[in-house]
Amino acid sequence: MTTTRPVSKAESAHPEAEVAFAAFIRRLAHDAATLRAIKSGKVDAILDPASGRAILLPEAREALRRGAAPANQILATLPREEYQRLLAAGLEPVTLALGEVLHEPGELIRQIYFPNESLLVSLVTRIQNHGALEIALVGSEGMVGLPVAQGIGTASVRAVAQGTGTALRMEAARFCEALGTCLALQRALHRYTHALIAQITQTAACNRFHQVEARLARWLLMASDRLQSNLIRFTHEWLADLLGVRRVGVTVAASALQQQRLIQYSRGNITILDREGLKASACECYQKIKDIFDCA
Ligand SMILES: [Zn+2]
Known part of the structure; x- marks a missing residue:
C-alpha cells in the first residue's frame, strides 16, 4: 500500500x-x-x-x-x-x-x-x-x-x-x-x-470500398476526437483486428502516413502530427460520421 x-x-x-x-x-x-x-x-x-x-x-x-x-x-x-x-x-x-x-x-x-x-x-x-x-x-x-x-x-x-x-x-x-x-x-x-x-x-461501406491507408486515417481521427488527444496508444495487432486486415497491411499504411509526416509511430504510440493533412488522407467516411454525431 x-x-x-x-x-x-x-x-x-x-x-x-x-x-x-x-x-x-x-x-x-x-x-x-x-x-x-x-x-x-x-x-x-x-x-x-x-x-x-x-x-x-x-x-x-x-x-x-x-x-x-x-x-x-x-x-x-x-x-x-x-x-x-x-x-x-x-x-x-x-x-x-x-x-x-x-x-x-x-x-x-x-x-x-x-x-x-x-x-x-x-x-x-x-x-x-x-x-x-x-x-x-x-x-x-x-x-x-x-x-x-x-x-x-x-x-x-x-x-x-x-x-x-x-x-x-x-x-x-x-x-x-x-x-x-x-x-x-x-x-x-x-x-x-x-x-x-x-x-x-x-463503417460497413468503408470496410468494403476504401483502402487501408484511408481507413486508418479515418480511424485515428475518430479515436483522437473521442480521446480529445493527438496521442493514441495502440499496437499493430489491435489495429489489424480493428480494420480487418493483416498486420503487415497496418504496417504499410502507418508507414505511408508517417512518411507524409501526418503521424509519428513508435512502439505502442501513434501521435497525430498534422490533423488537417490526415483529414485529407482519410476517406469521406470520417467527415460523414462526424457530421451525424455533431448534429445528433
Ligand atoms: Zn471510408
Whole structure:
C-alpha cells in the first residue's frame, strides 16, 4: 500500500458527487478496518468484489468530483437533478484495462457504461475463419450497452476496451428502472442510437470500398476526437483486428502516413502530427460520421 492524499472539504467542488462516491466506497469496504485504511488515505486502490477489478481511488474520485459536468457527453447534457438521480441509483466509477471485454455476443448485458474521455471501446464482430472486425467505436460521446435502453437484454456484438481508461457504469436492471423517469436521458439516447446506427452503416461501406491507408486515417481521427488527444496508444495487432486486415497491411499504411509526416509511430504510440493533412488522407467516411454525431 502507498499513501494517497485525502481530499479536503474545501477541494470538494460538488458535494453531492462526493457523497455518492463515499457511498460507493462504503459498499466496497466490507469491514471497518478496510474503511479506516481508505479514510486514512493509506491505500491507492481497492478491489471491487463484484467484478474483481481494482478501483483506482484518485481516478474514481476525479470522475465523481466532476459530478455537475461529467466527462461523458451524454451525461453532460442531462439536467443536474437527472444526473444526480442516476448517481443515487448506482451510477459508479470504474477503471477498465486494455482488452477487457464488457459483453460478448449472445450474453446478457449486465452493466452499461458511459466512457470518459480517457476510454475507447470497440464494438467488434467476428466472422468464422476471418477474425475480428470493428463495426463501431464508442468513446465519451456515447454509451456501451445501448440495447438495454431499448429493452433488449442480450448483446449482439463484443464490446472491448481499447486501452486503460475510466467510465461511469451502472447495473443494467437499475439503469432500466432509472431510465423510465429520466426523460432527458431518453431523448439523448434516441439521438445517440441514430448516430451509432449511421456510424455502423458507414463503417460497413468503408470496410468494403476504401483502402487501408484511408481507413486508418479515418480511424485515428475518430479515436483522437473521442480521446480529445493527438496521442493514441495502440499496437499493430489491435489495429489489424480493428480494420480487418493483416498486420503487415497496418504496417504499410502507418508507414505511408508517417512518411507524409501526418503521424509519428513508435512502439505502442501513434501521435497525430498534422490533423488537417490526415483529414485529407482519410476517406469521406470520417467527415460523414462526424457530421451525424455533431448534429445528433
Ligand atoms: Zn471510408
